[in-house]
Amino acid sequence: MVIRYSQLVMPQDANIIGTLFGGQMVSWMDIAAAKSAHRFLKSSEEIFAVTRAIDAIEFKEPVYIGNWVNFSAEIINTGRSSIKIKVDALKEDHQSEQILACTAIFTMVSIKKLSDGSYQKVNHNKTI
Numbered sequence: 630m631v632i633r634y635s636q637l638v639m640p641q642d643a644n645i646i647g648t649l650f651g652g653q654m655v656s657w658m659d660i661a662a663a664k665s666a667h668r669f670l671k672s673s674e675e676i677f678a679v680t681r682a683i684d685a686i687e688f689k690e691p692v693y694i695g696n697w698v699n700f701s702a703e704i705i706n707t708g709r710s711s712i713k714i715k716v717d718a719l720k721e722d723h724q725s726e727q728i729l730a731c732t733a734i735f736t737m738v739s740i741k742k743l744s745d746g747s748y749q750k751v752n753h754n755k756t757i
């Protein structure tokens with residue numbers, strides 16, 4: 630299942646050379662991965678997911694203010710508590726086709742919130 634999510638690049642999202650700040654891109658990609666994990670865990674009561682690792686991140690193309698960034702997130706593997714998600718970020722402007730701007734692999738881990746506010750890792754017992 631592919632999860633989709635989009636953001637419009639606003640002036641406050643830019644770095645000092647006027648392109649999309651990489652940290653903002655990673656934050657949006659993390660949300661796309663979280664949405665994917667949320668759907669996967671939806672029927673599991675009281676189980677949430679947190680980001681454990683981000684691998685193979687590549688910034689392939691600059692993104693500009695006024696571009697849309699369209700994220701697609703797909704689960705590529707699952708473990709006991711882990712969920713591995715590939716996230717692609719495609720930029721869209723008025724002129725050209727969508728172009729792959731950034732890609733990364735997120736590992737989310739399923740967790741359960743405890744009554745004292747802390748959380749612990751739990752097995753999700755699910756496969757794709």
Ligand SMILES: CC(C)(COP(=O)(O)OP(=O)(O)OC[C@H]1O[C@@H](n2cnc3c(N)ncnc32)[C@H](O)[C@@H]1OP(=O)(O)O)[C@@H](O)C(=O)NCCC(=O)NCCS
Nearest residue numbers: 678679680681682707708709710711712736738740749750
């Ligand atoms: C998530 C957390 C509870 C997991 O506890 P932990 O003791 O690290 O658990 P483990 O080392 O057993 O790892 C959990 C799973 O992640 C996998 N994992 C661990 N390190 C990894 C890495 N660097 N890359 C990919 N997967 C990794 C493990 O293989 C394991 O998978 P499995 O259960 O499917 O076999 C703990 O690491 C934590 O709280 N991290 C901080 C999370 C956070 O604050 N994220 C940012 C905000 S969302």
